[in-house]
Amino acid sequence: QQQVKQSPQSLIVQKGGIPIINCAYENTAFDYFPWYQQFPGKGPALLIAIRPDVSEKKEGRFTISFNKSAKQFSLHIMDSQPGDSATYFCAASKTGRRALTFGSGTRLQVQP
Amino acid sequence: DTAVSQTPKYLVTQMGNDKSIKCEQNLGHDTMYWYKQDSKKFLKIMFSYNNKELIINETVPNRFSPKSPDKAHLNLHINSLELGDSAVYFCASGQGAYEQYFGPGTRLTVT
Numbered sequence: 001q002q003q004v005k006q007s008p009q010s011l012i013v014q015k016g017g018i019p020i021i022n023c024a025y026e027n028t029a030f031d032y033f034p035w036y037q038q039f040p041g042k043g044p045a046l047l048i049a050i051r052p053d054v055s056e057k058k059e060g061r062f063t064i065s066f067n068k069s070a071k072q073f074s075l076h077i078m079d080s081q082p083g084d085s086a087t088y089f090c091a092a093s094k095t096g097r098r099a100l101t102f103g104s105g106t107r108l109q110v111q112p
Numbered sequence: 113d114t115a116v117s118q119t120p121k122y123l124v125t126q127m128g129n130d131k132s133i134k135c136e137q138n139l140g141h142d143t144m145y146w147y148k149q150d151s152k153k154f155l156k157i158m159f160s161y162n163n164k165e166l167i168i169n170e171t172v173p174n175r176f177s178p179k180s181p182d183k184a185h186l187n188l189h190i191n192s193l194e195l196g197d198s199a200v201y202f203c204a205s206g207q208g209a210y211e212q213y214f215g216p217g218t219r220l221t222v223t
Contacts, residue, residue, distance in 0.1 A: 032210045043116075043202050043214035044155070087153060093210065098143050099157040099168050100212060 003027050004092050006103025013080055014111050021075045021106045023090035028071070030092040034100070035064065035075045038087045047088075048075075080110045115139050116215035118203050124221045125193055133188045133218045135203030143167075144186040145204040145212065146178060155202070161186055190220075198222045 006023045013019045025033075034049035050057045050064040050073065057064045061078040077084055087107050091100040116137045125131050137144060145168075146158040159178045160168035166178065175191045186203060200219050206212040 034211070036214075038153075041217075043204075043216050046211060046213065049211065089155060097168070098160045098162060098206070099145065099170070100147075100155075101157075102155040105153050105155075 003101050004090060004103045006090050006106060008106060009104070010107040010109070012109045012111060015080065015082060017080050017110070019077050019080055019084075019108055019110070021088050021090070021108070022072065023074065023103050024070075024072045025092050026071065027092070027094065027101075029094045030101075031095055032093045033064070033066065033073050034091050034093075035062070036089045036091060036102075038089065038105075044089060077108075080108075082110050082112050084108065085110050116203055116205050116213055118201075118215040118218050120218060121216065122219050122221075124223065126223055127193055127195060129193050130189070130191045131193060131220070132190070133201055133203075133220075135186045135188070135215060137184055137203075137205035137213075137215075139205055139207075139213065141205040141207045141213075142183060143206050143208075144180065144183075145206070146186065146188050147202045147204060147214075149200040149202060149217070151199070158201075159186075159188075193220075193222045195222050 035047045036044035037047045038044045048059045048062045063076040066073045090103040143162045145160045161180045164180045177189045180186045200217045202217045203215040204212045
């Protein structure tokens with residue numbers, strides 16, 4: 001049972017474009033939704049996270065949009081750069097369960 | 113300073129062998145985790161320890177045995193290695209139930 005579904009599997013954009021990665025969750029008990037960035041050969045790095053009491057959060061060029069009624073959240077990368085090329089994972093967790101449930105990942109390629 | 117460190121970075125071994133992966137965090141966090149990333153890059157929780165106490169064991173074969181000697185260390189011992197154990201294993205740490213910080217990973221190859 002895949003509790004967090006992520007799309008697309010891969011994404012190619014031009015430099016300066018705004019890639020959007022989407023995630024949908026099933027468990028309404030989830031109350032924390034982070035995004036992780038992973039470069040080849042490295043561990044996932046926490047990028048930005050949101051709680052369900054807000055609909056949007058921005059940190060630098062990264063924005064999370066959250067739709068509680070639709071049980072969906074997305075990552076937008078403004079003014080994308082070739083250095084943003086990486087695999088992005090959405091995840092979710094809930095109070096009382098100290099573990100992240102990850103989406104399947106999106107491989108982003110930003111072309112110069 | 114490395115926040116979450118793992119050793120070794122690479123581990124190549126034969127089927128049937130026993131091996132260990134070590135993890136240390138210097139963030140002062142109370143919870144540590146082991147995650148497995150398979151060949152399709154899917155990340156899945158294996159174990160979670162809070163203050164040296166096992167709190168999550170996610171239907172992992174009992175050939176895998178985590179051990180936490182103290183709050184800053186969480187080791188993973190694997191007995192009788194199988195081909196299907198080949199993966200990247202990540203240690204992570206966190207304070208509370210939310211933010212988690214991952215180590216660089218250990219790529220295990222079983223031949």
